[in-house]
Amino acid sequence: xxxxxxxxxxxxxxxxxxxxxxxxxxxxxxxxxxxxxxxxxxxxxxxxxxxxxxxxxxxxxxxxxxxxxxxxxxxxxxxxxxxxxxxxxxxxxxxxxxxxxxxxxxxxxxxxxxxxxxxxxxxxxxxxxxxxxxxxxxxxxxxxxxxxxxxxxxxxxxxxxxxxxxx
Numbered sequence: 331x332x333x334x335x336x337x338x339x340x341x342x343x344x345x346x347x348x349x350x351x352x353x354x355x356x357x358x359x360x361x362x363x364x365x366x367x368x369x370x371x372x373x374x375x376x377x378x379x380x381x382x383x384x385x386x387x388x389x390x391x392x393x394x395x396x397x398x399x400x401x402x403x404x405x406x407x408x409x410x411x412x413x414x415x416x417x418x419x420x421x422x423x424x425x426x427x428x429x430x431x432x433x434x435x436x437x438x439x440x441x442x443x444x445x446x447x448x449x450x451x452x453x454x455x456x457x458x459x460x461x462x463x464x465x466x467x468x469x470x471x472x473x474x475x476x477x478x479x480x481x482x483x484x485x486x487x488x489x490x491x492x493x494x495x496x497x
Contacts, residue, residue, distance in 0.1 A: 337352040338345050341360050346352050357363040358375035365380040366373045369388050374380045382404070385391040392401040393408040397416050402408040413419040414431035421436040422429045425444050430436040441447040448457040449464040453472045458464055 336345050336347055337349050339352060339355060339360075341356070344352070344355050344359070346355070354376065364373040364375060365377050367380060367383060367388075369384070372380075372383050372387070374383060386403045392403060393405050394401050395408060395411060395416075397412070400408075400411055400415075402411060410431065420429045420431065421433050423436060423439060423444075425440070428436070428439050428443070430439060442459045448459065449461050450457050451464060451467060451472075453468070456464070456467050456471070458467065
């Protein structure tokens with residue numbers, strides 16, 4: 331690869347430094363090429379993504395931490411676990427005592443807790459700090475989605491409460 335050379339897609343605004351990446355982009359985005367799992371309905375735009383799916387979902391591959399036996403489905407997840415739990419790599423907030431294991435977690439913390447960002451429901455005036463709370467709100471209030479308790483016959487509106495009714 332020559333320094334400063336970029337490859338541009340002639341059908342959209344995609345730009346990359348690597349020709350193989352451009353080729354993959356064109357196949358998956360513009361020609362609709364998908365790699366399909368023969369064991370399930372899963373498909374992926376890359377053969378590598380499909381291989382990872384098969385290893386994790388069908389062959390049960392887990393990456394195990396040699397220090398504490400935590401199991402991860404992806405090597406990258408195990409790497410992040412090791413950095414945070416065993417190597418002490420953390421991302422601290424300069425406005426409070428929050429410490430996160432990933433830069434993205436710190437960024438979201440600052441947005442929500444210090445910049446005042448709220449997730450807003452498009453169907454009513456509900457607002458919350460966490461996106462998952464908005465998802466639960468929409469499912470239980472607007473979609474009328476209910477969940478059956480695995481331990482009894484109770485029907486519960488909020489997914490986080492399933493099993494919480496058992497003493």
